[in-house]
Amino acid sequence: MSYPNIDWKNLAFDYIKTDFRFISVWKDGEWQEGILIRDNSLKISEGSTALHYGQQCFEGLKAYRCKDGSINLFRPNMNARRMQHSCNRLLMPSVTEEFFIQACIDVIKANEHFIPPYGSNGALYLRPYIIGVGDNIGVRPAPEYIFSVFCIPVGNYFKNGMKPSDFIISNFDRAAPNGTGAAKVGGNYAASLMPGNIAKANGFADCIYLDPLTHSKIEEVGSANFFGISYNNEIITPKSSSVLPGITKLSILQLAQERLNLKVLEEDVFVSELDRFQEAGACGTAAVITPIGSITYLEKQHIFYSKEEVGPTIRKIYNELTGIQFGDISAPNGWILKI
Known part of the structure; x- marks a missing residue:
């Protein structure tokens, strides 16, 4: 060719x-x-x-x-x-x-x-x-x-690729509580341009948005979904009517449960409770999986597994997902359309 x-x-x-x-x-x-x-x-x-x-x-x-x-x-x-x-x-x-x-x-x-x-x-x-x-x-x-x-x-959406990246909690909202957050519409992304630019100007990969109603719960990571790996062998992702239902997110939740024996939870992820996670990541079609090295909130930096190395569970999930996508690992029924 x-x-x-x-x-x-x-x-x-x-x-x-x-x-x-x-x-x-x-x-x-x-x-x-x-x-x-x-x-x-x-x-x-x-x-x-x-x-x-x-x-x-x-x-x-x-x-x-x-x-x-x-x-x-x-x-x-x-x-x-x-x-x-x-x-x-x-x-x-x-x-x-x-x-x-x-x-x-x-x-x-x-x-x-x-x-x-x-x-x-x-x-x-x-x-x-x-x-x-x-x-x-x-x-x-x-x-x-x-x-x-x-x-x-x-290639990679975030320049670090499959290496830990640093993020900061934004003071801005991505979407309204009963707005278009769960739809993939341009207005959500237009609203993210300024806070994303501010985060990058301060040395972060992007910003993280809290829920627009209480500003106490993590919702999305820039234009990607958030997930965390708890110390109790759980994979946890925010449950909210203003979060986009990510296809990569849904895929890794299924793989984590069926192939890695992790317990899957979709629930509130309070920014005050980051200590429950040993690893954290952002996921999406563009980002695939980007490990989160740290989250800065109110001038305090919370470091997860490492700012330099990818955690073992996220590494396993990434290898499983990309192995399926590139045809090296068998896929769940209906996931792959051969062209």
Whole structure:
């Protein structure tokens, strides 16, 4: 296979223009069949609701090159269902699970030479999105919508990769208590730009958000989910209606329970009780798993397993998850779609 001239070993999480993307338009009550196009720009009405009122949502999933040359797409049905939930929250027409997955398959096949080689630790990141477009000015659902999927080859989201990173508790809120926190919509990420920038300017990988109602419980780590490994052999993750239901998080919880014999708990994670955790991490499609070396709160730094070394349990979870994604370890039923 002829690969593009890319330094695969040093891939970052940056935009790289690939050859084709899928696009379909919703008009007159139905989605068009959709096509692959080369143009990576959109022409939309200046009155589009996506521009003025944030009527848009997106997803993120990855395709992996296996040792035998085959391609693994990881749990695309979960992304399709989560996008349907986001669309329902914003009064947008959703696409069927079958349509979503086929669009992803078409994009992967058309850009197969951009999938990082096996052993490079990179993957092909797919970004499906739906935006409200068409001539409009009132605060109402759009008259038309665009569904599109593009892809980019990516490496680690956090620059430290699978090394412990330092985080700080933010004074800002990511989402409202009964808002859109559980939907993957752009407004949640726009709200995170300033606090994330402040954290990074002060030497942290990102910030951690507390619950918006009481500011006493951990909710999310930047744009990733939080989890901790307790001294009682438990894996614990926050339970909240304003936390995004992460597919990587749900996957590692299942693996931790079924393959590592850890007890799984989804419950309140009080920032005042960090001493219960021997290890902690952030997880997501982009981040995969990033060990948390320390959390700073009210000028006090709490160090977990180590600021230099990955804890043994997180290492096992990471190896199990990535082994499944790259085809080196057998996957639970339905997790892998072979392309």
